[in-house]
Amino acid sequence: MGKIKVGIYWAASCGGCDVSLLEIDEQILDVAAKADFVFWPCATDTKYSDLRAYQDGSIDVVLFNGAIRTQENHDLARLLRDKAKHLVAYGSCAQMGGVIGLANLSSRKEIFTTLFGEKSLWPQEESNQDGYPLHLPAFLERVLPLVDVVDVDYVIPGCPPPKEMVSKFFEALLEGKLPEIGAVFAAEKNLCDECPRERKEERITRIVRPHEIEPKQDSCLLDQGIICMGPATRGGCGAVCPLANMPCTGCAGPTANITDQGATMLNAIASLIGTGLEGEEELEAEEAILAEIDDVIGTFYRFSLAASIFKGAQREQRG
């Protein structure tokens, strides 16, 4: 039996996912011994034509990181889906749109106007440079998660995926023990399950940002007024952020039962705040607490805006 064929592709991403593959330390040697990287634009020189030449389903596994921002991302997702036996959404952007997905707060027009100014300066899909035709991939109206474009077999979440999850995936791959289609290489339970901080089941009476207080070591960050996305986020990373006195930002995405991570956590926060006053006074107090939240979308939808129920701003299409 030949070596396992692995493809790695980056769409709209920062490049952190590609680097994270190296975090598996010496396990990389096992991977190198048993697998060939047949397509990895970040590390090897491979042309799209080479890729097209592969028979459908002939690449054992493709790890796809990044969101779908351009037509090129979109086409490659389709192509890789065809060529891959198993397609893996690797990292928050492929899974949910990630930080890239926050661009959905602005329309294509707004983005181009900000970047290039007046319309005549906007990049054209077809143009002529020094007598040669130049084709640029179209910039899509909105960012899409990979899962909205093609069927995905597995998800390795995280921004970037933490070592434990990547390692677990390669272990399964090399041993030929990939789980059932649909599996997510993270915990089924939320982050609180593995977070050592203790929650006292208290009402939130104030909201602070991490730099504003020195959090107590052992007690839950939510109890201390820092918005931690841990309750609405899959575990599996070992609660590394809360252990470093920083709140979870939700990069691993929601648990299997949840469709909208941000809305779910907003619900939980709305339920948790309270001062114990009665009637109108309580409503006013609660509103004042909620008003302390800085950057609601960035806090609750940092990675999941493109995968949320409303998917982003609707201005352009409605108008």
Next chain:
Amino acid sequence: MSRIGVFVCHCGMNIERTVDTQAVAATLSEHSGVVYTTDYNYLCADPGQRLIKDAIVEHKLDGVIVAACSPTMHEPTFRRVAEEAGLNPYLCEIANIREHCSWVHKDRDRATQKAIRIVKTLVEKVRGNQPLEPLRIDHADKCLVIGGGIAGIQAALDVAESGFEVILVEKEPSIGGHMAQLSETFPTLDCSQCILTPKMVEVSRHPNIRLLTYSEVVEVSGYIGNYEVKIRKNPTYVDPDKCNLCGDCEKVCPKSVGSEFERGLIDRKAIYIPFEQAIPSSYTLDEEACLGLHPLRCNECAKVCEPNAIDYDMRPEYIEESVGAIIVATGYSLYPISSLGEYGGGQIPDVIDGLQFERLLSASGPTNGEVRRPSDGKIPKKVVFIQCAGSRDPEQHNAYCSKICCMYTAKHALLYRHAVPDGEAVVFYIDVRAGGKGYEEFTQHAIEEERILYLRGKVSKVYRQDDRVVVWGVDTLSSRRVELEADLVVLAISMNPHPSNLALSKVLKISCGAEGFFKEAHPKLRPVESLTAGIFLAGAAQGPKDIPEVVSQGSAAAVKAVALLTKDKLVHSPEVVDIDELVCGGCGICVDMCPYNALAVNGAGVAEVNEVLCEGCGSCVSACPTGAAQLKNMTDWQFIEMIGVALQDG
């Protein structure tokens, strides 16, 4: 579910007038999973029910939607119908196309379209439903009655007579409540104590009643059928088994305070018995008033107590009981007389409240039934009675009518005329509300036979002039200002909720209305039930009432409690929350949200639900950040399907 039946009710013209029920049935017959639809005039009527039953059997339906009125009306009816046809009742759902549609719209076409959408959402819901079995739970077989007035006494006796053990808790040293203070009762002029005390004695003798006086309910946990209650029995410092009522202690006690039972008309000692027929028949040492319990030691009473009944070291005793039902009969208090400054309340000694006048009329009262005014003990020759004092005055006092004042004022005036035949009685009233058997006749008799002057109008001011009390009022029938000099003014003061209601409502987790009386589950159809299952209300705790009403409520609450206690097992809806243990990470957010204390994070770090406590409100579901908490037959996934079909084009 792939064999769903949809039954659309006309509700006479209630639905049919604005919704084309035939069109609803026809459209739904095209909907995926629906195999049978029909419309019918009255589905809740016997033939309608039979139609549903037959269709379930004939078409082998595995899900049923009844598109009709609100599920609060007939959900139990149609679920029973489904069950009788062999279908799990939780696979039958109600689509409310009456309250939510036909009653609130006029445009027939659009209302019909809306009704179709409503029914479709319910079809989607039923497709996601699971067959469920009701939870069957054991229960305690005792009943707790809070309050030993006539309402509590009646309830306790009725429950006890039905063979169940009753714990009767009374805050004061004796049971009897306000009724024990009354002289005679309208409209029959029965002696109040004469009809009450036999019942009090019966309470004390009844083998099924455990009487805890001078006691308060401090903690209640649990749920219908299984309430755990904690009662604090305050120390009376007198052993009731040893006390022989000789009264020597009272004679030597150096400390006097105003008697609560006599409403401050006379004093009592720090060691006292509220009234002669008190039950339990024993002295009580009021620790607030007593000198001996304070550092400056006085032990006069203990010195003279021959049977050695007095024990200064008595401590509060805590009693814990498991009860299946609770009856709340805390009664009322009077609107504070000092709040009626415009009538000289609390400032003029000869302006008194109705209960004080009862004591002046009572043969066992401080004046032995002779009407003598408080200031100088003279027999008043002219008495002015002011009705609605503190009632029906939303700007300044209570907005509500206290209901009993019209009747007791007529009685007061009549009894006064009996006691002082040459005396003159004047009543100021807004209008006389004498609804009740024999009540109108009674007031007419008082007005005409006893020559009591009824003036229709409000009193604006009462002040003191020398030894008389001047009343400024108006007679609206003759449109004249009235100024009267009286010897005594009796205010028919508003009934207030008992001051302990608010604290008790928190202990019991039942709600009070804005005015402070306990809230019944339904003002017409569930008048003696609270909104919390297994907790019942009786008497003036729920609102102003007279004695016959209070007694009826005591009996009614008792029947409700007995009906519960008689059951072998209690049935609880299985539509409760379910925690997905594989997903729950034990963050505990749901625990804070549950108003019924039904959730806790267990040793394995997973939220665990006590299904019997869960009322299926869904507070935890909306707060759960993992989606682990889902209501049975009302999951997020069902909602998403329902919303999807509700918003579908076309």
